[in-house]
Amino acid sequence: MGTLKEWIFTTDHKRVGVLYLIGSLAAFAVAGIMALLMRWELTTIGPTLTANPTTYNVWLYAHGAVMILGFQIPALTGFFANYCIPLMIGAKDVAFPRLNAFSVWLFYVGIILAILTFFIPDSPDIMWTAYPPYSTITSGNTALYTFTVLILGFASILGGVNFLTTVAYMRAPGMTWNKLNIFVWCTLAAFVLQLIFVPVLGTAVTLISFDKYLGTSFFDPAKGGDVLIYQNLFWFYSHPAVYVIFLPFIGVVYEIVATFARNRVFNYKMVVYGGIFGIVGLSGVVWVHHLYVTGMADWIRIGQMVTTLLISVPVGFTVIGLVGTLYKGSISFETPMLYALGVLFLFLIGGLTGIPLAITSLTLHLSDTYYVVGHFHYVMAVAGTFSIFGGVYYWFPKITGRMYSEAIGKLGFWITFAGTNIVFWIMMDIGVKGMPRRYYDYAHFPQFENAHQWMTGGAALIGLGFALAVLNWIVGAIRGAKAPDNPWGSQSLEWSTQTPPPPGNWKDVPTIREEWDPYAYARP
Amino acid sequence: MRNRPIVAAAFAAMASAAHAADVIRDPAAGWDYLWYEVLVDISILGIAFALITAFFVIRYRRRAENEVGKAGRLTAVAAVGWTVIPMFVFMADDFFLAANGWQLWNTYRQPPANRIEIKLESGMYSWDYTYPNGVQTQNVLKVPAGKPVLLRMTSRDTIHSHFIPDFRVKEDSMPGRVTYLWFYPQKPGEHIVTCAEYCGIMHSYMIGKVVVVPEAEFTAWYEQEERKLAGGAGQPKKAGA
Numbered sequence: 001m002g003t004l005k006e007w008i009f010t011t012d013h014k015r016v017g018v019l020y021l022i023g024s025l026a027a028f029a030v031a032g033i034m035a036l037l038m039r040w041e042l043t044t045i046g047p048t049l050t051a052n053p054t055t056y057n058v059w060l061y062a063h064g065a066v067m068i069l070g071f072q073i074p075a076l077t078g079f080f081a082n083y084c085i086p087l088m089i090g091a092k093d094v095a096f097p098r099l100n101a102f103s104v105w106l107f108y109v110g111i112i113l114a115i116l117t118f119f120i121p122d123s124p125d126i127m128w129t130a131y132p133p134y135s136t137i138t139s140g141n142t143a144l145y146t147f148t149v150l151i152l153g154f155a156s157i158l159g160g161v162n163f164l165t166t167v168a169y170m171r172a173p174g175m176t177w178n179k180l181n182i183f184v185w186c187t188l189a190a191f192v193l194q195l196i197f198v199p200v201l202g203t204a205v206t207l208i209s210f211d212k213y214l215g216t217s218f219f220d221p222a223k224g225g226d227v228l229i230y231q232n233l234f235w236f237y238s239h240p241a242v243y244v245i246f247l248p249f250i251g252v253v254y255e256i257v258a259t260f261a262r263n264r265v266f267n268y269k270m271v272v273y274g275g276i277f278g279i280v281g282l283s284g285v286v287w288v289h290h291l292y293v294t295g296m297a298d299w300i301r302i303g304q305m306v307t308t309l310l311i312s313v314p315v316g317f318t319v320i321g322l323v324g325t326l327y328k329g330s331i332s333f334e335t336p337m338l339y340a341l342g343v344l345f346l347f348l349i350g351g352l353t354g355i356p357l358a359i360t361s362l363t364l365h366l367s368d369t370y371y372v373v374g375h376f377h378y379v380m381a382v383a384g385t386f387s388i389f390g391g392v393y394y395w396f397p398k399i400t401g402r403m404y405s406e407a408i409g410k411l412g413f414w415i416t417f418a419g420t421n422i423v424f425w426i427m428m429d430i431g432v433k434g435m436p437r438r439y440y441d442y443a444h445f446p447q448f449e450n451a452h453q454w455m456t457g458g459a460a461l462i463g464l465g466f467a468l469a470v471l472n473w474i475v476g477a478i479r480g481a482k483a484p485d486n487p488w489g490s491q492s493l494e495w496s497t498q499t500p501p502p503p504g505n506w507k508d509v510p511t512i513r514e515e516w517d518p519y520a521y522a523r524p
Numbered sequence: 525m526r527n528r529p530i531v532a533a534a535f536a537a538m539a540s541a542a543h544a545a546d547v548i549r550d551p552a553a554g555w556d557y558l559w560y561e562v563l564v565d566i567s568i569l570g571i572a573f574a575l576i577t578a579f580f581v582i583r584y585r586r587r588a589e590n591e592v593g594k595a596g597r598l599t600a601v602a603a604v605g606w607t608v609i610p611m612f613v614f615m616a617d618d619f620f621l622a623a624n625g626w627q628l629w630n631t632y633r634q635p636p637a638n639r640i641e642i643k644l645e646s647g648m649y650s651w652d653y654t655y656p657n658g659v660q661t662q663n664v665l666k667v668p669a670g671k672p673v674l675l676r677m678t679s680r681d682t683i684h685s686h687f688i689p690d691f692r693v694k695e696d697s698m699p700g701r702v703t704y705l706w707f708y709p710q711k712p713g714e715h716i717v718t719c720a721e722y723c724g725i726m727h728s729y730m731i732g733k734v735v736v737v738p739e740a741e742f743t744a745w746y747e748q749e750e751r752k753l754a755g756g757a758g759q760p761k762k763a764g765a
Contacts, residue, residue, distance in 0.1 A: 053725050127722050133699060134682040134724055221700020227683060228701065261584070263593025270607040293685060293720075294696045295703035298633055302626055309618035316614045317607070323573065324606075326580035329593035333585075341581065348573055352566040359625035361632055362562065364705075365555055365692040368685060368720035432559075434689025436720045439728035444716060489592075521592040 011097035012503050017082030018399065019104045020074050021392070025470065027070030027111050028385075032463060034063035039423075039459040042452045045443050053440040057125035058140075060438060062117050064128030065145065067381065068241070069152045070111045075388045076248035077156065077194070078107060081163055081187045083395065084255075087494035087501060088181045088518070090172025090510045095165040099158055106155035113148045120144065127438065129238075130205065132219035132230050136212040146209040153198040160191035172493075174512030181492060181518045182258075182265060182272065182321075186251030189276045190244045193283060201237035204230055228294060235287040242380055243283045247276060249387035250318050250347075253340045256394050257325050259490040260337035262521045266324025270317050278314025282307060292363040301360045308358040315351060319344075334488070335409030339390025342417050343383045350379025353428060368438075371431025374424040382420045382462075389416075389469055396473065397483030401500040404476035412468035419461025426451050426458070492518040548636045548672060550708045554628045555692035562621065569617075632693070635706035639672040646677065646684040646697040648723060649730040659749040663732035665717065667709055668742035674706040685721035688734055694720050709736040 007015060037059050041049045050056060082100065086093055094100050117123045124145045126135040135142050167180070167188055208230065210216040217223035219230050258265050265271060288296055288304035322344060331337070353375045356362045366372060396404050430448045431437075442448055486495040497506055584593075598606065642665070643654040653661045653675075667673045677686060677697035687694035691707035709715075719730035737745070 053728065057722075057725065057727075125725070131683060131722070134722070137682070138724070221698075226700060227698050261593050262586075262591070264595045264597065266595065267598055267603050267606050269603060274607055274611075293694055295698070295701060298629075302629065305625055305629075306618070306622050309622050310615070312618055313611050313614045316610055319573065320606070320610055323577050323580065325595075326577065326584060328595040329580070329584045330586045330591040331581060331584050341577075344577060345574070348570055352570045355566050355621065356559065356562050359558070359562065359621060361551075361625050361628035362555065362559060364551075364632055364694060365559075365689070367694060368687070434687075434716075434718075436687060436718050436728075438722040441728045443729075444718065444731045522594050522596060 009101070011093070011101045013082050013086050013094045013097065013100060014399070014501060014505075016097075016100050016104045017079050017084075020078030020082060020107060023104075023108055023111055024071045024075040024079060027066050027074070027114070028466075029470075030115060031063050031066035031071060032466065034059040034066070036459055036463050038063065039456040041440070042442070043456045044453075045446060045449055046441060054123075054125050054140075056440040057127075057438075058117065058123040061124050061127050061140075061145075062114070065148065066111070066114050068128060068245070069149065070114050072245045072249075072381075072384050072388070073156065073241070074107055074111075074152070076245060076252075076384070077159055077187060077190055078104070080183070080248060080252060080388075080391055081159065081191075083399065084181075084494055085163060085166060085184055085187060086170070087497065087505060088184050088492065089167060089170065090175055090493055090506070090512065091166060091170040092504045092506065092509065094162050095170055096162050100162055103155040103158035103162070106151055106158070110148055110152035110155060113144060113151060116144060129234060130208060131234075132208050132211060132227055135208050136219065142212050143209050146205045149205045150202055153202050156194045157198055160195040163191050164188060164195075172510050172512055174514070174516075176512075178268070178272075179512065179517045181251075182254040182268070182276075183248070183251035185272050185276050186247040186254075189280045190247045192280060193240045193244050193247075196284070197237040197240045200233055201241075204233035204237070207233075228291070228296070231291055231294060232287070235290040236284070239287040239290060240283040242376075243279050245380055245384050247279065249343070249384045250322070252387045252391035252394075253343050254322060254325070255492065256336045256340040256390055257322055258519045259394070259488045259492065260334065260340070261326050261329030261331045262489065263325050263327075263329035264519045264521065266321050266327065267317075268321075268519070271321035275314045275317035275321065278317065279311070282311050282314065286311060289358060289360075289363070292360050293367045305358060305360045309355070311358075312351075312355070319348070319351070334393075335404070335406060335413060336390045336394035336488075338410060338413045339386050339393065342413065343386045343390065346378050346383040346386060346420065350375060350377075350383055354379055366431065368436055369431035370427045370435040370437055373437050374426075374428030374431055377420075377424045377427070382424065385466075386416075389413075389466070392473065393469075394488070395494075396476065397487045398494060398499055398501070400477040400480070401483055402476055402480030403483050403487070404472050404480055408468055408472045412465045412472060414465075415468065416462050416465030419458045419463075419465060422458030423455045423462065426455050491516075491520055548638075548708060549631045550710070551628070551632045552690070552692040552707065554631050558624055558628050561624065565617065565621065632706075635674045635704070636672045639674045639706060640667065641674045641676065642667075644675045644677040644686060644697060645680055646686065646719075646723075647680045648682060649719070649726045651684075651686065651717060651730075651732040655746070655749075657746070657750045658753055659746065663717075665732065665734045666742065666745060667734060667736055668739040669709055669712050669736050670739060672706055672708045674704060677703050677705070682723045683721050684719050684723045684730065687718050687720035688715055689718070690715040691734075696721055709734065712736050712738055 041056055122141045125140040130145055207218045211219050217225045219225045219227050286304055286308045288300050289308045430451045435448050483499055485499045645652045651663050653665050679697040679699045683696055683698050685694050685696045693705050693707050695703045695705040713736050715734040717732035
């Protein structure tokens with residue numbers, strides 16, 4: 001196990017990865033509790049848990065900011081990328097191990113800053129989007145938000161530099177680009193997006209703090225600024241950020257599905273060069289669909305309606321590749337596979353319910369309602385979290401050298417799956433009927449009280465299911481049965497080393513045979 | 525320009541067509557129709573994918589412990605076919621939806637000429653309306669039935685969004701910018717107005733209503749308010765009044 005000091009000062013990519021996992025799961029717990037508090041508050045009309053709307057707004061801010069910046073992005077591009085990429089490409093470690101250690105330290109600084117939200121008197125209440133003018137006039141602490149984003153963004157940029165270099169230069173002999181795991185491609189694409197777009201977000205959040213604390217007026221129309229510039233900058237990053245989450249999570253699902261179907265990935269080159277590259281290519285020209293009701297010029301709203309709809313092409317490739325991988329497979333249904341199929345189901349609903357939101361004219365009604373909230377929880381929030389949980393279950397034997405309880409794993413999955421569909425299906429339904437988002441109280445929509453109560457019940461199920469999964473891991477890591485090197489019978493390279501992998505990963509760096517690829521199950 | 529008569533004729537035809545279509549298209553009805561159409565579209569796609577997946581999951585479940593999948597490598601033709609054909613199917617659907625969406629968009633963004641135009645200034649936390657004759661109301665937008673209503677909106681503090689769920693329309697109101705929306709109330713009744721952009725602590729209490737009344741009743745109210753306004757301006761109020 002090693003001493004605490006060894007863990008803190010580690011430069012081993014696997015330990016750095018595990019540190020990312022622990023930190024991001026802590027962030028997930030905090031942000032998840034915020035979600036439960038909000039659902040509790042919304043159980044009845046009027047004050048339920050707190051009589052102060054600001055308290056609720058702080059929960060809402062923390063839920064969004066911490067889930068995205070503290071949990072999903074670090075878990076996917078921090079934990080999975082760190083743990084799996086060197087093992088998948090046959091490298092001994094990453095290109096810059098000490099830079100890697102520095103980035104995980106920055107990540108911890110970032111989540112500590114984020115969690116300080118609950119310990120300072122002027123907690124930010126600006127939502128994770130922090131739109132000015134509210135974010136520049138509120139008594140909440142906008143600077144805390146700015147610094148949290150900057151620190152986490154910086155950690156992410158360091159990770160991006162590191163992993164692009166690692167994959168470009170440290171692949172094992174014979175590991176050609178077309179033999180890379182889909183997950184590796186997905187993560188590379190996500191890091192390319194981070195490197196291009198995080199600086200834009202950094203600019204946006206820095207400028208709001210300049211406006212608020214240093215008296216500049218980038219976003220203050222009274223002094224010649226413009227409120228919409230911020231929204232453009234923010235979403236120019238934050239829409240690609242959706243793909244920074246989507247790409248690695250669908251990559252994890254590909255690994256799980258290929259292994260549990262013991263099958264070749266369907267049309268690999270379509271998935272990589274059509275799907276993943278296509279998403280990267282379109283990601284920077286669709287952000288205006290977050291600004292459909294802000295009075296942007298008509299030509300750009302119409303133009304980006306078309307580009308947004310066209311996202312269905314590369315995303316469709318990734319879904320076809322996933323479903324096609326099941327064809328003629330030999331499918332078994334251990335816990336990771338249940339989560340992966342769960343992702344497919346949630347993503348199907350989430351993706352398709354995004355189509356109305358791509359259409360400008362339909363969004364004039366749907367924007368900023370619970371429909372949007374339900375949609376993005378299906379497509380990104382819960383699908384991403386299911387993928388993270390499935391991925392942790394999948395690599396759990398490799399990481400810990402022990403097995404988890406299959407029964408508890410499946411039970412946790414089904415409870416969460418049921419809860420998710422209760423909460424977010426109802427959410428979309430009342431959204432279409434007019435329930436606006438970010439409401440502390442819905443006194444003027446009494447017809448939705450019953451629906452809110454159902455959603456609170458569903459949220460409790462989600463919390464219970466995820467808690468069971470985390471408990472399962474803790475118990476499994478301590479006293480689970482010893483795991484074999486390759487419990488799932490996967491072809492992928494990370495399973496070929498011993499369990500758990502030693503420092504340096506391999507006794508001898510593997511040489512990749514001509515006929516090997518990570519999904520070659522059928523022997524011709 | 526040899527073509528000029530033809531062009532002129534074409535424009536004349538378009539103009540008369542536009543005249544003929546002087547019937548006001550109600551954006552809310554258009555919204556309901558397009559929403560239904562899109563729901564059918566995405567349901568077909570969703571059910572097709574779900575059924576195929578469910579079939580594969582059942583049909584190809586593992587039957588023996590050491591069994592492996594049997595999918596072979598795709599031939600080059602199959603690989604390209606499986607890329608290009610879905611691409612064209614998706615793109616066809618995308619452009620179909622985009623065309624319909626754009627058509628409805630034009631309805632939303634081209635308010636009819638016989639509209640009543642009202643100014644809206646939003647602020648934390650109220651909707652302040654100003655009618656063409658100067659009459660002002662707060663949180664209650666009284667409008668005549670059968671007449672399109674256009675709001676020109678701005679904000680004096682944070683960003684708000686004037687959302688009327690019953691009329692399927694919202695648009696942000698922002699400081700330093702003027703935006704607009706229009707809707708077409710046809711029957712007398714009351715409709716909730718709610719703020720759809722997080723604007724501050726009391727965001728969820730920023731509620732108003734659109735009150736649609738018969739035209740005669742509206743005119744009476746409107747003129748009465750106008751007289752009050754004129755009277756109020758002409759004779760300063762007496763102390764204690």
